[in-house]
Amino acid sequence: MTAAGAVQLPDTARFAGRTAVVTGAAAGIGAATARRLAAEGAAVVVADIDGGRAEAAAAEIRAAGGTAAAVAADVAGEEGWSRILAAAGGFGPVGVLVSNAVAVEVAPAHETSPDSWRRQVDVGLTAAFLGFRACLPGLRAQEGAPGAAVLVSSVHARHGIPGHPAYAAAKGGLLSLAGQLAVEYGPSVRVNSVLPGPVLTRLWDRVPEADRRASAEQTAAGRLGAPEEVAAAIAFLASPEASYVTGTSLVVDGGWSVVKSSA
Numbered sequence: 001m002t003a004a005g006a007v008q009l010p011d012t013a014r015f016a017g018r019t020a021v022v023t024g025a026a027a028g029i030g031a032a033t034a035r036r037l038a039a040e041g042a043a044v045v046v047a048d049i050d051g052g053r054a055e056a057a058a059a060e061i062r063a064a065g066g067t068a069a070a071v072a073a074d075v076a077g078e079e080g081w082s083r084i085l086a087a088a089g090g091f092g093p094v095g096v097l098v099s100n101a102v103a104v105e106v107a108p109a110h111e112t113s114p115d116s117w118r119r120q121v122d123v124g125l126t127a128a129f130l131g132f133r134a135c136l137p138g139l140r141a142q143e144g145a146p147g148a149a150v151l152v153s154s155v156h157a158r159h160g161i162p163g164h165p166a167y168a169a170a171k172g173g174l175l176s177l178a179g180q181l182a183v184e185y186g187p188s189v190r191v192n193s194v195l196p197g198p199v200l201t202r203l204w205d206r207v208p209e210a211d212r213r214a215s216a217e218q219t220a221a222g223r224l225g226a227p228e229e230v231a232a233a234i235a236f237l238a239s240p241e242a243s244y245v246t247g248t249s250l251v252v253d254g255g256w257s258v259v260k261s262s263a
Helices: 028-039 051-063 078-088 114-140 165-185 202-206 209-217 227-238
Strands: 019-023 043-048 067-072 094-099 147-152 189-196 249-252
Touching (some): 019 078, 028 067, 094 227, 114 147, 227 249
Parallel strands (some): 043 067, 189 249
């Protein structure tokens, strides 16, 4: 690390020759992960429901010398995954899958409509199942190292935060799903999850500055995280360096989950 949020890239191209799919990749953690994997040699499919922003993220990667294609897709449906696989086919079998798509509506359970609940769970959890199933042939067919999937969960999976019932349920489900998939498809595929804490993405746009400062003060690191810091953890889990790591959950929260203010 050279500064808060600035991550030093490794000298080796850990993903050379691999095709990676990153969902929810138009901004935030997804975009940072797509950039990171491309910088380390992967051909990246940048998938997002916002096609314009996805293309902008892919164009940024190409301008930096990387290889990327953008796909506008709703990953909560099988048709979206058909579009993603068609784009990935131009690069090769999918060897890395990062499931990062999210939908969130802040409301207590009694004010969350069934439609809102279903949409948040479909995008946050069901999409990970659909994506893994769609990419499984490529993940299993990798040579030299197992295919790798990383499911982006959240500290909400383990800690109750008001106003996030469906979001927390989806994120908690990802932890169980990652473990189950690791058991069912090892040793040919490794599956892990990451649990970001307070990381400054677009989801924080609705949070007042005073509340941002309060959240930063509730971390051991004393600050909010950067998407690039989560991307570095995802890249590690997806890389051959994590060859003996599967079915685990890596918390990336600056110590937020261990800080307590009570006496």
